[in-house]
Amino acid sequence: MEFNGEFELESVPPEKAWIVLSDPIAVRNSLKGCKYITPKTDEFSFDDYEPEEDVETLPEADPDDVAARAFKEGQDYAALMQVGVGSVKPRFETTVSITERDEEKFIMTATGSGSASGSSFSMESGMQIHPLEDGDGSRIEWWTEADISGRIAQLGSRVINPVANKIVGNFFKDIERQMTEVNEETDSSITDRIRGLL
Template identity: 75%
Template sequence: MNFEGEFELDGVPPEKAWIVLSDPIAVRDALKGCRYIAPMDDDFNFDEYEPEEGLETLPDADADDVADRAFVAGQKYAALMQVGVGSVKPQFETTVTINERDGDDFEMLASGGGDASGSSFSMNSGMRIHELEDGGGSRIEWWTEADISGRIAQLGSRVIKPVSDKIVNNFFSNIEQQMTDVDEETSSGVTDRLRNML
């Protein structure tokens, strides 16, 4: 199944949109049903991992903390995500690898997959941030190719697509609010410093 879309952020320049979308904690907080997104190694255990609570995001977080935890190309991340599709509400143990991160063109590519009771998926996805033609904001383009199998796949695209659209729309609505807060309350000096760190 293919999913794609775009949305615009008036008044939020690509540099600030990129910083927010580079922060796993900001992404986690904007993604309903996501318990954590954490760097993982070969010994990572989904059942035993306890995410750190109360982590701040911009504009309240320290710039160094945000830079230290930013997504890294080549790094694998564990994500625990619960998705409700009809009467099925599986909790997916997901592994995602950041394949590419280009801070000049504001592009990030990722791949991964996950399993839940009786269902699994694999995906390739990406996003690219463009400056609006009038220079007054950003246009974020995103896409995902996903292969879904098991109980959820049996429900069919007629059921899956609206649920996926709702998750994506909620995510971008939440992330837009974070970006607006960052744009209004974070000084350009902090943004420039983060851009250099990332």
């Protein structure tokens, strides 16, 4: 299954959009059904991990904290997703690997796979932030290709697509809200400093 799209932010420059999309906490907060996204070590256990609650994001968060936890190329992350699809509400234990992260071109790509009771998936996804030709805004292009098997796949695209589109729509709506707040309330020197630390 393939999903792709783009959206524009008229007043948020690519540099600030990039910082929000580089923050696993900001991404988690915007992704409905996502319980956490955290660096994955060899000792990591989905059953034992307890995510930290009420973690601040920009504009309130400490810039050093945001830079320290930002997605890193080559790093594996554990993500726990629970999303209702039809009558099924699987708990996906997912491993996501950041395969590319280009600070200059604002490109990030990732691969991932996950499993739940009777279902599994693998995916490749990415995004690129482009400056708008007129003005200081951004155009964010994104794409995902996913292979789904098992119980969820049997529901078919007629059931899966509306759920996926709703998750994506809600995600970008919330990300846009966060980006607008960062743009309005965070001085450019702070976002420049974070980019320097990334």
